[in-house]
Amino acid sequence: MGKTIIWETKMDVAMARAKAENKHVLLDFFNPG
Amino acid sequence: MDAVTYPNESVIEFIQKYMIPLRVAFDAQPLSTDFNLKWTPTLIALDENGKEHQRTVGFLPPEELIPSLLLGIAKSYFDRERFSEALSMLEKLLKDYPKSDSAPEAIYLQGVCKYKSTHAPKPLKEAYEQLQAKYPSSEWTKRAYPYRLL
Numbered sequence: 001m002g003k004t005i006i007w008e009t010k011m012d013v014a015m016a017r018a019k020a021e022n023k024h025v026l027l028d029f030f031n032p033g
Numbered sequence: 034m035d036a037v038t039y040p041n042e043s044v045i046e047f048i049q050k051y052m053i054p055l056r057v058a059f060d061a062q063p064l065s066t067d068f069n070l071k072w073t074p075t076l077i078a079l080d081e082n083g084k085e086h087q088r089t090v091g092f093l094p095p096e097e098l099i100p101s102l103l104l105g106i107a108k109s110y111f112d113r114e115r116f117s118e119a120l121s122m123l124e125k126l127l128k129d130y131p132k133s134d135s136a137p138e139a140i141y142l143q144g145v146c147k148y149k150s151t152h153a154p155k156p157l158k159e160a161y162e163q164l165q166a167k168y169p170s171s172e173w174t175k176r177a178y179p180y181r182l183l
Contacts, residue, residue: 017053024052024106024109026048026053027077027079029058029070029077030057
């Protein structure tokens, strides 16, 4: 298995991680089809 | 994006190092309304407080996504007057992705960052000269045109 992007799916979880890890958030709105 | 860009090893490594990836469906509420979502894919760079600093719409290949995200991070720092951090991101963009579509805007923003942190006009003129030499047809060269007189 190769590496993959591990996406967060909840805004509050992503923002908590962003604060804790001092990173920006990449928010991707997508069409699941 | 799923077929080409997100499986790319450089993209995965970049996102792991610099960003928290968050993916939601285009119709997920309240985010879809909060961010005025109209089309997919829409990619938005947020700071750690949830404020938007950069938005792109449409497919981006790996060699354009990474510099676009670097530019988004740089804009986030610029918007908060954290110029040295913005310049660090812009320098990385211009060193690693000088042929990307984001490069001309990065040169423009680099000049503005330097100007705002030093109050010397020379970096603005240098930005124009660099844009004119490397990207003469870029819209950012046109936007920097008045700086030739500084």
